[in-house]
Amino acid sequence: MPTTLTAFADVTTSDSALRRFLHGLPGVDAVGLEARAAALGTRSIKTTAKAYAIDLAISMIDLTTLEGADTPGKVRALAAKAVHPDPTDRTTPMTAAVCVYPDMVATAKAALGGADVKVASVATAFPAGRAALPVKLADTRDAVAAGADEIDMVIDRGAFLAGRYLETYELIKAVKEACVRPDGTSARLKVIFETGELSTYDNIRRASWIGMLAGADFIKTSTGKVGVNATPANTLLMLEAVRDFKAQTGIQVGVKPAGGIRTTKDAIKFLVLVNETVGEDWLTNEWFRFGASSLLNDLLMQRQKLSTGRYSGPDYVTVD
Amino acid sequence: MASLFEYAPAPESRSVVDIAPSYGLFIDGEFTDAADGKVFKTVSPSSEEVLAEVAQAGAADVDRAVKAARKAFEKWSALPGSERAKYLFRIARIIQERSRELAVLETLDNGKPIKETRDADLPLVAAHFFYYAGWADKLDHAGYGANPRPLGVAGQVIPWNFPLLMLAWKIAPALATGNTVVLKPAETTPLSALFFADICRQAGLPKGVVNIVPGYGDAGAELVAHPDVNKVAFTGSTAVGKAIARQVAGSGKKVTLELGGKGANIVFDDAPIDQAVEGIVGGIFFNQGQVCCAGSRLLVQESIHDELLDSLKRRLSTLRLGDPLDKNTDIGAINSAEQLARITALAETGEAEGAERWSPACELPSAGYWFAPTLFTNVTQAHTVARDEIFGPVLSVLTFRTPDEAVAKANNSQYGLSAGIWTEKGSRILAVANKLRAGVVWANTFNKFDPTSPFGGYKESGFGREGGRHGLEAYLDV
Numbered sequence A: 001m002p003t004t005l006t007a008f009a010d011v012t013t014s015d016s017a018l019r020r021f022l023h024g025l026p027g028v029d030a031v032g033l034e035a036r037a038a039a040l041g042t043r044s045i046k047t048t049a050k051a052y053a054i055d056l057a058i059s060m061i062d063l064t065t066l067e068g069a070d071t072p073g074k075v076r077a078l079a080a081k082a083v084h085p086d087p088t089d090r091t092t093p094m095t096a097a098v099c100v101y102p103d104m105v106a107t108a109k110a111a112l113g114g115a116d117v118k119v120a121s122v123a124t125a126f127p128a129g130r131a132a133l134p135v136k137l138a139d140t141r142d143a144v145a146a147g148a149d150e151i152d153m154v155i156d157r158g159a160f161l162a163g164r165y166l167e168t169y170e171l172i173k174a175v176k177e178a179c180v181r182p183d184g185t186s187a188r189l190k191v192i193f194e195t196g197e198l199s200t201y202d203n204i205r206r207a208s209w210i211g212m213l214a215g216a217d218f219i220k221t222s223t224g225k226v227g228v229n230a231t232p233a234n235t236l237l238m239l240e241a242v243r244d245f246k247a248q249t250g251i252q253v254g255v256k257p258a259g260g261i262r263t264t265k266d267a268i269k270f271l272v273l274v275n276e277t278v279g280e281d282w283l284t285n286e287w288f289r290f291g292a293s294s295l296l297n298d299l300l301m302q303r304q305k306l307s308t309g310r311y312s313g314p315d316y317v318t319v320d
Numbered sequence B: 001m002a003s004l005f006e007y008a009p010a011p012e013s014r015s016v017v018d019i020a021p022s023y024g025l026f027i028d029g030e031f032t033d034a035a036d037g038k039v040f041k042t043v044s045p046s047s048e049e050v051l052a053e054v055a056q057a058g059a060a061d062v063d064r065a066v067k068a069a070r071k072a073f074e075k076w077s078a079l080p081g082s083e084r085a086k087y088l089f090r091i092a093r094i095i096q097e098r099s100r101e102l103a104v105l106e107t108l109d110n111g112k113p114i115k116e117t118r119d120a121d122l123p124l125v126a127a128h129f130f131y132y133a134g135w136a137d138k139l140d141h142a143g144y145g146a147n148p149r150p151l152g153v154a155g156q157v158i159p160w161n162f163p164l165l166m167l168a169w170k171i172a173p174a175l176a177t178g179n180t181v182v183l184k185p186a187e188t189t190p191l192s193a194l195f196f197a198d199i200c201r202q203a204g205l206p207k208g209v210v211n212i213v214p215g216y217g218d219a220g221a222e223l224v225a226h227p228d229v230n231k232v233a234f235t236g237s238t239a240v241g242k243a244i245a246r247q248v249a250g251s252g253k254k255v256t257l258e259l260g261g262k263g264a265n266i267v268f269d270d271a272p273i274d275q276a277v278e279g280i281v282g283g284i285f286f287n288q289g290q291v292c293c294a295g296s297r298l299l300v301q302e303s304i305h306d307e308l309l310d311s312l313k314r315r316l317s318t319l320r321l322g323d324p325l326d327k328n329t330d331i332g333a334i335n336s337a338e339q340l341a342r343i344t345a346l347a348e349t350g351e352a353e354g355a356e357r358w359s360p361a362c363e364l365p366s367a368g369y370w371f372a373p374t375l376f377t378n379v380t381q382a383h384t385v386a387r388d389e390i391f392g393p394v395l396s397v398l399t400f401r402t403p404d405e406a407v408a409k410a411n412n413s414q415y416g417l418s419a420g421i422w423t424e425k426g427s428r429i430l431a432v433a434n435k436l437r438a439g440v441v442w443a444n445t446f447n448k449f450d451p452t453s454p455f456g457g458y459k460e461s462g463f464g465r466e467g468g469r470h471g472l473e474a475y476l477d478v
Helices: A003-012 A015-023 A030-040 A047-059 A072-083 A102-112 A133-145 A157-161 A165-178 A201-213 A232-249 A264-277 A295-308 B059-078 B081-097 B099-110 B114-135 B163-176 B191-202 B217-225 B238-248 B273-289 B302-316 B337-352 B403-411 B426-435
Strands: A061-064 A097-100 A118-122 A150-154 A188-192 A218-220 A254-256 A290-292 B025-027 B030-032 B039-043 B050-055 B153-157 B180-184 B210-212 B231-235 B254-258 B264-267 B297-301 B356-358 B374-377 B394-400 B418-422 B440-443
Touching: A003 A015, A003 A201, A003 A232, A015 A165, A015 A201, A030 A232, A030 A264, A030 B273, A047 A061, A047 A264, A047 A295, A061 A072, A061 A295, A072 A097, A072 A102, A097 A102, A102 A118, A102 A133, A133 A150, A133 A165, A150 A165, A157 A165, A157 A201, A165 A188, A165 A201, A201 A218, A201 A232, A218 A232, A232 A254, A232 A264, A264 A290, A264 A295, A290 A295, B025 B059, B025 B191, B050 B191, B059 B153, B059 B180, B059 B210, B059 B217, B081 B099, B081 B114, B081 B163, B081 B191, B099 B114, B099 B163, B099 B191, B114 B163, B114 B273, B153 B163, B153 B217, B163 B180, B163 B191, B163 B231, B180 B217, B191 B210, B217 B231, B217 B238, B231 B238, B238 B254, B264 B273, B264 B403, B273 B302, B273 B394, B273 B418, B297 B302, B297 B403, B302 B374, B302 B394, B337 B356, B337 B374, B337 B394, B394 B403, B403 B426, B418 B426, B426 B440
Parallel strands: A061 A097, A061 A290, A097 A118, A118 A150, A150 A188, A188 A218, A218 A254, B153 B180, B153 B231, B180 B210, B231 B254, B264 B297, B264 B418, B297 B394, B374 B394, B418 B440
Antiparallel strands: B025 B030, B025 B210, B039 B050, B356 B374
16 A cells, blocks of 8 residues: 555445445535536637647547457457557547457557557456456456556446445455556556446445545546446546545546547547646546547547548548 | 646637617617717726717606606506517517527626626526516416506616626516516616617517616616606615615605625535535626625635635636636626726725735736636634625635534625525525525525526515516515
C-alpha cells in the first residue's frame, strides 16, 4: 500500500469498517448531478477548440472488439485502424489502445508491432464476472503473460449489491497483484463497475472509492454489454471521485466511460466534463479513455469536415 | 480554467434580431411618440453601445394609455374565457417561434448570458403564457366561486433583471382573468417589452388590451397614482414598494408587491456536497446575482465550512465571465452603471467591516459594467453584507452549529422571499422548511421556477403571490 494511502488503512480492515466509511461519503443528489452534467453538455465547442477536442478524443479511444465472433483477422484489422485511423490523413493521431478478449492479446500485440498503441484485455470472466476467484486470476495472468499492457477487470456486482464490500475490495487487490509481470512491472488495471447494474449514484460513488482504495489505475463505467452504459452523469460522478481521491491521497486515478458513446458531439461533451471537473491533469490518454468502437469513424468524419470544409460520408472512412 | 482545452469564441448571431434605431410608446395598438417628444437611450451593458432611442412616457402618455386600457376593458372582459385563451395561446406560440430573436435581444439589452435567456428566461416566458391561457376558461374552478370578475385596468411596473419574464408574470394572469394592462418596463431594459407589443399585434390582440409605456420612475409613479387604475402590480426594490404602498393606501386599488430578498441557502453537514456547490453557485451567480430570490446568504454548518469553501472556490474558478452573447459565458454584465456602483459600494462596506473578500482570478472586460464573482467569509449577522440586499454576484458566508440556529439566523432578516435547504435527510427538510419564513423554500436545489408554483414574499419582501392558481387572485375581484 502506498504511504499516502495509510490514512485510509483502517477503513479496509473489516467489512463493517469499510461499510461505515463508504456510507459516510457525501450522498449524491440525482437531480442535481444530472442537471450539472446536462448544463455542461450545452457548452459550444467550435473551430480550434473542436479540432483540439477531436484529436484528443481519437487519442483517448480504446478501440474495442469484444464479440464471440472475433477472429485474428478482425483483430488485425482493428490494430491497423488503431495505428492509422484515417489512411488518407497521416496526421491523425493513433488511438490509445485496442481492447480485446485475453485470447486475442497475442494477435493484437503482433499486429501492432512497435506502434505506440497499447493492448488492453478484458479479464476476470468479463462481462458477467461470474466465476470463481482462481479462474478470474488465471484469466488475468494469462492476458498479462500474452503481453497485455492493460487489464480491464469487472467487479463482482453480486457481491457489491449484497453489501460484501470487503470482498469486492479484496478481489480488485488480488487482480491488481495478478497484473504484476515477472520483471516486476505491472499492467495498468482498469476496474469496471457496470454502473448500469449498480443502479444508484450513491452506489457508483461507493464503488469508485472501493476501486481507488484497492489500487485501480482507472475506474471504468461499464462493459458495454448492458442496457445503460456510460452517461454524462455517471462519468461526472466518477470524475468527482478521482478528483476527491487525488486531493486526499495525491494519487491520480484515470476514468474510462465505455459503451454508448457514438458521436463526436457526445465525446466532446465528455471532454468538457473532464475539463471543467478535474482539469488539464486528466486531459491526456494517460488518465482518460473512451471505450468505444463506432465513435472513431464519426470523429474521423468530423475531422475531415474541419480540414476540408465539407462532409465526406461513411464511404470515406474504413469499415472494419 | 485549463489552458489546454481553451474554448474558442462561440457567439450567438446578432443578425437574428433587428433592432430599430428608435421605438415609440405602445398605446391603443399603435406605436406613438411621447406627448412631449422626450426620448431616452437604452445601452447594452456589456459594451455601453447605444442600442436604440425609446420614447419616454410622461403623465399625459400614461393617462392616454390608461384611457385606452379602460376603453378596451369592456369588450375584453366580456369575451368568453375560451376566446381570451386563444389570444394567450397564440402569444405563447409566437414567443416560442421568436424565442431565439427575443433571447438575443434580451441578452443585448440586459447583459445577462445568452445561455440564460435561451435556456431559462424564454422557455419560462412561453410556459407562463401557456399556463395562464389554460386558466382563462376555467376560472369558475379556481376556488373563488362562480364567474369571478376581473378588476379592470392593471397598472404594472416591472424591473430590469428579468424584463420579459417579469412582463409575462404580470401580463399573462391579468389577461387570462379579463383585465387590461398598462405596463411600464424599466428604463434600462425597455426593448423586449416593445418587441412584446409587436407580438400582441402579430397575435391580433384587440387594441388597448396591452399598452406599454417605457420611462423612468416618474412614469411608474404616474401609473400607480392614476385614479382610473384598479390594480397595481409592482416588482422591484423595497424602497419603491413602500412608497407605492403608501401612495395607494385608501384608494381602493388592489396591490401586489414583489420586492427584495436576502435568501438563506442552508447547507447541513449531511448535504450532497457536489450538488450543494452547484446550487450555491446557481443561487447567487445566476443572472449575476441580480435576482430578488437569490441565495445571497450561505449558511453552512461549521463542521463542513472549510471543506465546502474549498469546493466552492475551486468551482468559482471555472466560471467563465465575458461576452454575454457567447454561448459559453456563465457570468455576464451588470445591468447598469448605477447598479454596478451600488454593488461596488456594498462590497467595500463588507471589507471595511472586516469580512474577508475573495474572488477567482478573473479578467474583466474594459468596456461595460462588470463585477467579478465575489465571496465574503467570516461574515456574521452584524455585517451589512449579511443584511442588505446587494443584488449582485456577491455571496456572504456565515456558519451555524445546529438546525435551530440555522433557522434562527435564516429568519433573522427584514426580508422573507426565498430559502434553500441542503441535506440528504428528508425529515430535516420538512422540519426546517416549516420553520422558515420565506415565500419559497427549495430543497436540494435552488432558483427553480415553474408557472404552476406561486411565488412571493413575507415581511419586506412584499405581499401577494404570482404564479399558479394563487396568482389569479391578484387579478380577480375576490
